[in-house]
Amino acid sequence: MTSRLVRRAILSGIVGGFAIWHVSLVGLVPAFAGRRLIGETITFSYVLLVAFLALTAFVAARRFPGALARVATGAVAGIVASLMMVLLSVVITHVNLRAIFLNATPELARVLRFGAADGTTGLLQTLAIGLVSGVLATLLASLPTPWPRTLVSAAFTTLLLGLLRDVVGPLLPRTITTFLYGPAGLTVQGAIVVLAVALLLFSARWFLVPQIAPAWARLPEAPRKVGSSAFLLLFLASIPLWAGLFLSNVANFVGFYILMGLGLNLVLGFAGLLDLGYVAFFAVGAYTMAVLTSPELPHGPQLSFWVALPIAIVATIISGVLIGLPVLRMRGDYLAIATLGFGEIVRLLVLSDWLKPYLGGAQGITRIARPEIGDWRIASPQSFFYLVLIACLAGWFLSIALRDSRFGRAWFAIREDEFVAQAMGINRVIGKLSAFAIGASLGGVSGALFASLVSSVVPASFSLLVSINVVALLVLGGMGSLPGVVVGALALVGLPELLREFQEYRLLVYGAILIAMMIFRPAGLLPERVHRRELEEAVEAEREVAPAEIATGRG
Amino acid sequence: MSIAVPPLRALTGGRRIDVSQLIVWTIGISLLAIVGIGSILTLRAGHYSAQQWRDFVVFGIAQGSIYALIALGYTMVYGVLRMINFAHGEVFMSGAMTTFFFADYLNRSGFLKAHPWVSLVAMLLCGGLVSMTVAVLVERIAYRPLRGAPRLVPLITAVGASFFLQYTFRGLFGSGVRAYPTIPVLQGKLWIFQKTQVAVIVGVLITLALLVLFLQRTRAGLAIRAVAEDREAAALMGVDVDRAIVTTFAVGGFMAGIAGVLYALVFVQVQFYMGFLPGIKAFTAAVLGGIGNLPGAALGGLVLGIIESVGPSLFFDGYGIRAAHQLKDVIAFTILVLILIFRPTGILGERLGGEERV
Numbered sequence: 001m002t003s004r005l006v007r008r009a010i011l012s013g014i015v016g017g018f019a020i021w022h023v024s025l026v027g028l029v030p031a032f033a034g035r036r037l038i039g040e041t042i043t044f045s046y047v048l049l050v051a052f053l054a055l056t057a058f059v060a061a062r063r064f065p066g067a068l069a070r071v072a073t074g075a076v077a078g079i080v081a082s083l084m085m086v087l088l089s090v091v092i093t094h095v096n097l098r099a100i101f102l103n104a105t106p107e108l109a110r111v112l113r114f115g116a117a118d119g120t121t122g123l124l125q126t127l128a129i130g131l132v133s134g135v136l137a138t139l140l141a142s143l144p145t146p147w148p149r150t151l152v153s154a155a156f157t158t159l160l161l162g163l164l165r166d167v168v169g170p171l172l173p174r175t176i177t178t179f180l181y182g183p184a185g186l187t188v189q190g191a192i193v194v195l196a197v198a199l200l201l202f203s204a205r206w207f208l209v210p211q212i213a214p215a216w217a218r219l220p221e222a223p224r225k226v227g228s229s230a231f232l233l234l235f236l237a238s239i240p241l242w243a244g245l246f247l248s249n250v251a252n253f254v255g256f257y258i259l260m261g262l263g264l265n266l267v268l269g270f271a272g273l274l275d276l277g278y279v280a281f282f283a284v285g286a287y288t289m290a291v292l293t294s295p296e297l298p299h300g301p302q303l304s305f306w307v308a309l310p311i312a313i314v315a316t317i318i319s320g321v322l323i324g325l326p327v328l329r330m331r332g333d334y335l336a337i338a339t340l341g342f343g344e345i346v347r348l349l350v351l352s353d354w355l356k357p358y359l360g361g362a363q364g365i366t367r368i369a370r371p372e373i374g375d376w377r378i379a380s381p382q383s384f385f386y387l388v389l390i391a392c393l394a395g396w397f398l399s400i401a402l403r404d405s406r407f408g409r410a411w412f413a414i415r416e417d418e419f420v421a422q423a424m425g426i427n428r429v430i431g432k433l434s435a436f437a438i439g440a441s442l443g444g445v446s447g448a449l450f451a452s453l454v455s456s457v458v459p460a461s462f463s464l465l466v467s468i469n470v471v472a473l474l475v476l477g478g479m480g481s482l483p484g485v486v487v488g489a490l491a492l493v494g495l496p497e498l499l500r501e502f503q504e505y506r507l508l509v510y511g512a513i514l515i516a517m518m519i520f521r522p523a524g525l526l527p528e529r530v531h532r533r534e535l536e537e538a539v540e541a542e543r544e545v546a547p548a549e550i551a552t553g554r555g
Numbered sequence: 556m557s558i559a560v561p562p563l564r565a566l567t568g569g570r571r572i573d574v575s576q577l578i579v580w581t582i583g584i585s586l587l588a589i590v591g592i593g594s595i596l597t598l599r600a601g602h603y604s605a606q607q608w609r610d611f612v613v614f615g616i617a618q619g620s621i622y623a624l625i626a627l628g629y630t631m632v633y634g635v636l637r638m639i640n641f642a643h644g645e646v647f648m649s650g651a652m653t654t655f656f657f658a659d660y661l662n663r664s665g666f667l668k669a670h671p672w673v674s675l676v677a678m679l680l681c682g683g684l685v686s687m688t689v690a691v692l693v694e695r696i697a698y699r700p701l702r703g704a705p706r707l708v709p710l711i712t713a714v715g716a717s718f719f720l721q722y723t724f725r726g727l728f729g730s731g732v733r734a735y736p737t738i739p740v741l742q743g744k745l746w747i748f749q750k751t752q753v754a755v756i757v758g759v760l761i762t763l764a765l766l767v768l769f770l771q772r773t774r775a776g777l778a779i780r781a782v783a784e785d786r787e788a789a790a791l792m793g794v795d796v797d798r799a800i801v802t803t804f805a806v807g808g809f810m811a812g813i814a815g816v817l818y819a820l821v822f823v824q825v826q827f828y829m830g831f832l833p834g835i836k837a838f839t840a841a842v843l844g845g846i847g848n849l850p851g852a853a854l855g856g857l858v859l860g861i862i863e864s865v866g867p868s869l870f871f872d873g874y875g876i877r878a879a880h881q882l883k884d885v886i887a888f889t890i891l892v893l894i895l896i897f898r899p900t901g902i903l904g905e906r907l908g909g910e911e912r913v
Contacts, residue, residue: 026726100656102729274707276714326579326896332706333639336714337838338895341888344835348888352881429575464831468718475711508722514715518708519700 009060009073013080016056020049020081021088024112026508027103031501033111036185037162045111047159049085050133056081057134058141067142071135078134082126085112089126093118146206154198161194162186167498171242236389240382248381250497252453255388256446257493260470261477261485262395263442268471269480269528270408271435272415274336276467277323277343281440283350283462284319285447287359288312290457293369298357305371309448316444317437324436328429343467351459364458368451384453391449395442399482402438411435465507469493472510475517478524487526583897586889589870596873603868609747611865617752617821619860620759624814625837626844626852627766628690628807634783634847635803638706641713642693643811644834645720650686650812651819651829652724655733657681658819662736671740679758682816683809689720690808691801699797717834725827732826735819755817762813763853766806770849775802783847832884836863839891845901854902863887 023029032044057074064070089112091097097104113122114129140148161168162185169177180190216224240248264278292308294300303311327338350359359365371378371387378384402408410431413421422428451457473492477484492510496502502509517524597603625647632640640646658678661667667674697716701709741751770776778799781789790796818833819825840859844851866886876882894901 022723026723028726101727103726272707274710325575326582326892328575328579330895330899333641333710334842334895334899336641336710337639337835338892340835341891345885345888345892348882348885352885354876354882433575468714471711471714505722505726507718508726511715511717511719511722515697515712515719518704518712518715519697522704522708 005064005069005073006076009076010080012056012060012073013077014084016052016059016077016081017084017087019056020052020085023048023052024085024088024108025101025103026505028505028508029111030103030105030108031505033107035163035501036182037159038186038191039182039188041115042162042185043111044163046114049112049114050129053078053081053130053133054137057137061138061141067139070142071138074134074138075131076134078130078132078137079127080130081134082130085130086123086126089113089118089122146203150199150202150206153202154195157198157202158186158191158195162191164498167247170244237386240385243382245381248385250494251385252381252388253497254489254494255385255392256450257470257473257489258392258486259388259395259446259449260443260466261473261489262392262399262482263439263446264470265399265439265474265480265482265485266402266411266442267435267439268474270403270415271411271432273432273435274332274471275339275436275439276336276464276471277339277341277346278439278443278470279462279464279466280323280339280343280346281316281320281443282447282450282466283346284316284440285312285444286451286457286462287350287365287447288315288444289448289451290365290368291359293452294365294367296365296367297360303369305369305452308369309445312448313441313444316440316447319444320437320440321433323440324433328432340464340467343464347459347462347464350462360457362459364456366456368455368457370452370455381453384449388449391445395445396482398438398442403482407431407434407438468507468510472514474524475514476525478527480528481524481526482528484524484526484528488524579896583893586893593870593873597869597871598873600873602872608865611868612861613748613752615861615864616857617749617755617860618864619840619857620756621814621818621821621856622833622837622840622860623853623856624759624762624810624817625833626840626856627763627849628811629838629841630844630846630849630852631779631783631803631807633841635779635786635800636698638698638709639713639838640690640693640698640804640807641710642697642716642720643690643807644830644832644837645717645724646686646690646693646808646830647811647815647818647833647837648825648827648830649689649720649724649815650682650808651815651825652728652733652827653685654678654682654812654816655735655819655825656728658736659733667736668739671738675738675754679813679816682812684812686812686815687805687808690804690811693720694801694804699800721827721830728827730827732824735823735825737823738820741820751820755821758813758817762810766810766849769806775799779803779806832887835891836887839887839894841901842899843890843894843901845903848901848903851901851903858902859887859890862890 029045029048032048035044036042037044037047057078060077061070061073064073089109092104092109092112093106109118113126116122116125140151143151161180165181165185169181172180180186180194182190186194239251243251260278260282263281264275267273267275267278289305289308289312291297292301292303292311293305295302323339323342327335330338349355351362353361355361376383378387410421410426413424413426414428414431414435418428421431450461469492473488474485475488476492477486477488492513496506625643628643628646629640632638632643658667658674661674661678693716697712698709701712741754743750745753770780778789778794779802781792781794782796782799782803786796789799814833815825818829836859837856840855841852842855843859844853844855846852863883863886867880867883870886871882
C-alpha cells in the first residue's frame with residue numbers, strides 16, 4: 001500500500017512537473033509575470049504555478065481512502081513537482097536555451113523560484129511552496145461538502161477581481177476603488193475584504209438556497225418568470241449606460257459570438273452535425289452587408305443597412321442550403337472535414353486577386369453603412385449594443401421555439417441515430433438542410449452586424465479560428481444548452497478580450513479546454529437537460545458492458 | 556422530397572433519385588466541365604512549354620510523395636480506430652519544426668558540410684522520433700481515455716489536440732518563419748530534375764519499403780493488421796489491442812516526421828502553422844485513395860500532388876484568371892469535397908465493411 005502511494009505520488013508529481021514545464025516554456029508563465037493580482041508580490045504567474053502544484057497534489061491523492069494517506073500523497077506529489085520546477089530553473093540559469101526556447105529567459109527562471117535569488121534559498125523556497133500547496137490542496141479536498149467548493153469559489157472570485165482591476169475599478173465608486181485597488185491588482189487589505197465578503201456570500205448561498213428555493217417555487221409561475229426575465233433584461237439594457245467604450249465593444253463581440261454560438265448550436269448541439277466551416281456563414285453575412293452598402297466598390301448598389309440586412313440573411317440561408325446539400329450524406333469525421341474545406345474555400349476565394357474587383361481582395365472593403373433610424377445614426381459601440389442585444393434575444397427565442405417544435409424533435413432524432421430517425425418517418429434531407437439553413441442565418445446576422453459595427457471587412461477576420469472559437473464555446477457551455485452558449489461566449493470571448501496578455505495563448509487554452517471537457521465533462525458546464533440524461537444513461541450502459549469490453553480489449 | 560422521375564429512373568437502373576442528389580450531381584458535372592474547358596483553352600493558348608509542364612509534374616510527384624507519407628498515418632489510424640486523427644498535420648509540423656534546430660546546429664558546427672548524407676539521415680531520424688513522441692502522447696492523452704465514446708467526442712478532442720499542438724510549438728519556438736540550412740549535395744540538377752526533388756522521392760520510396768516490411772514481417776505489424784481487420788477477434792486471439800494502437804500512432808507519427816523534414820527540404824521554410832494545409836491535403840489524399848487502404852493512400856498522395864502542381868495553370872490559365880496559383884489550395888479543397896460527395900470510398904475503395912461507411 002505504502003509503496004503504491006509513493007509510486008503514484010511521484011508519478012503524478014512528474015506529470016505535473018511536465019505540465020508546469022509546458023506552461024512555462026510555452027510562455028504562459030512569463031507572460032503573466034507582470035500581472036500583479038494582490039499586493040506587491042502575488043502575480044498571476046505565481047497563482048498559475050501554485051494552481052498547477054495544487055492540482056497535481058489533488059489528482060495524485062484523489063482516489064485514496066483516509067485523510068492521512070491523501071495528505072501524504074499530496075505532499076510528496078507537490079514536492080516532486082516543485083523539484084522539477086527547480087530543475088528547470090537551474091537549467092535555464094546555467095545553460096542558454098534561448099536560441100531554441102524563446103521563453104527560457106532568466107526572468108522565467110526567477111519566476112520559477114518564486115522570486116528568490118538563485119541558490120539554496122530559492123531551492124528551499126520553491127520546495128516549501130510545493131509542499132504547502134500539496135498539503136493544503138489535499139486538506140481542502142478532505143473538508144466536508146460545502147467547504148471545498150465555497151473556499152475555491154471565494155478564492156477564485158478574489159483573484160478574478162484582482163485580475164480585472166482595469167475593468168472593474170472604474171465602474172465602482174471612487175472611495176471603494178481606492179481602498180480595494182492599488183496601482184496594479186488588489187491591495188492586501190482589499191483582498192482580505194473581498195475574500196471575506198465572497199466567503200460570506202458563497203456560504204450564505206449554500207445555506208440559504210435550500211430554505212429560499214421552496215418558498216420561491218411556491219410563488220405562481222407567471223410572475224416569477226416575468227419578474228426574473230424583466231430583471232435580467234433591465235440589467236442587460238443598462239450595460240451601455242455604465243460600461244465605457246471598451247467594455248461595450250467587448251460586450252458587442254461577446255454578442256456576435258453568442259449569435260454564432262446559437263446558430264452553430266442548432267447544427268452541432270441539436271442536430272449533432274459538427275460543422276468546422278461555420279465561419280463561412282459569418283463571412284457571407286459580413287461580405288453581403290459590405291458589398292451591398294459600401295460606396296467603395298465600382299458597381300456597389302450602396303443600399304442602406306436596413307435593406308441590406310434581410311438580403312444578407314437570405315444570402316446566408318441560401319449558402320447554408322448550398323453547403324448543406326453536398327454534405328447531406330456525410331456524418332462525423334467526413335462532415336467535419338468537408339465543412340472545414342468549404343470554410344477555407346470561401347476564405348481563399350475572398351482573398352484571391354481573381355475576385356478582387358467584387359470582394360476587395362486582401363485589403364477587404366471599408367466604409368460599410370451603419371444602421372440609421374430617422375436621423376439617429378447608430379455608430380457608437382454603446383448604441384450598437386442594443387442592436388446586438390435585440391439580435392441575440394431574437395436568436396435565443398428562435399432557438400427555444402425551434403427546440404420545442406417538430407424541427408427540434410427531428411434534429412434530436414437525427415443526432416441520436418440518423419437511420420432510426422429516418423425509419424421513424426423523419427425526413428433526413430429536410431431535417432439536415434433546415435438545421436444548416438437556420439443555423440447559418442444566425443451566423444449571417446452576426447456577420448452583417450459585425451461588418452456594420454467595425455465598418456470594414458478583411459479576409460483575415462474570417463479564418464478557421466473563428467469556427468474553432470465557436471465550437472469551443474459550445475463545448476465549454478454544453479452542446480445543445482442555450483445558457484451554455486452565453487456562458488461559453490462570456491468565458492472564451494469576453495475574458496480573453498479583457499486580458500491583453502492572454503490573446504496569444506487563446507487557442508492553446510481552447511485546445512486544452514476541448515480535450516479536457518470531452519474527457520472530464522462531455523456535457524459541458526451547463527448541460528442541456530435531455531442530453532445530460534442521455535450521457536448519464538450512456539455512462540451507465542458502459543459500466544454494465546465494461547467487464548465484457550475489457551475482456552475483449554476494447555476498453 | 557424524394558421525387559421519382561420516371562425517365563430518370565430508367566437511366567439509374569430503377570433507383571430513386573431525390574432532388575438534392577440531382578442538384579449535387581449538376582454542381583459536380585458543371586465543375587468538371589469548367590475544368591475540362593479550362594484545360595483545353597490553356598493547352599490551345601500554349602503559354603507553357605513542354606519543359607515547364609514536365610517540371611510541374613516532377614514537382615507534383617515530389618510534393619505528392621510527401622503527402623503520401625502523411626496520408627499513410629491517417630489511413631493506418633483510421634484502419635485500427637475508425638477515426639480521423641485530426642492532429643496528424645500537427646504531428647508532421649512538430650518533427651519539421653524541432654529538426655530545424657538540429658539541422659541548424661549541424662550546419663553551424665560544419666558537420667553538415669563534412670558528412671552531408673549522414674546528417675541528412677540523422678535529420679530524418681530526428682524528425683521521425685520527435686513526431687513519433689508527439690503522436691504517442693496525443694494518443695495517450697486525447698484519444699485513449701475516450702475509447703468507446705460517441706464518435707463526435709474523440710473528433711472534438713482531435714480538433715482540440717490539433718490547436719493545442721500548434722500553439723504549443725508557437726509558444727516554444729516563436730511564430731516566426733525559420734529557414735532550413737541548404738544542403739550542398741542537394742543543390743543543382745541531376746540530369747533534368749532538381750536534386751532535392753529526386754532525393755525526396757527516393758526518401759519516400761525507402762520509407763514506404765520499410766513500412767511494408769514492418770507491416771508484413773514483424774509481429775507488431777501483424778498485430779496492427781489484425782486489429783485493423785477485426786478488433787474484437789484480434790483481442791480474442793491474444794493481440795494486445797492498446798499496444799497495437801500505440802504502435803500504429805508511433806509508426807504513423809514517425810513517417811509524418813520524416814515527411815516533415817523532407818517537406819522542409821523542398822520548401823525550405825518551417826513555421827508553426829505549416830501542418831494545417833499539408834495535413835488537410837494528406838487527408839484528402841487518404842480519402843482519394845480510399846481510407847484504410849495503404850496503397851490507396853500512396854496513390855492518392857501522388858495524384859493529389861500532381862493535380863495541385865499542374866492544376867492551377869492547366870485549369871484556370873485558359874480563362875485568363877489573374878494569379879491562378881493563389882487558387883492552388885482551392886483546387887485541393889474542392890477535390891476533397893468532391894471526393895467526399897461522389898466517391899467516399901476513394902479510387903481503390905475503402906477496405907471496410909459497408910456499415911462503417913460515412
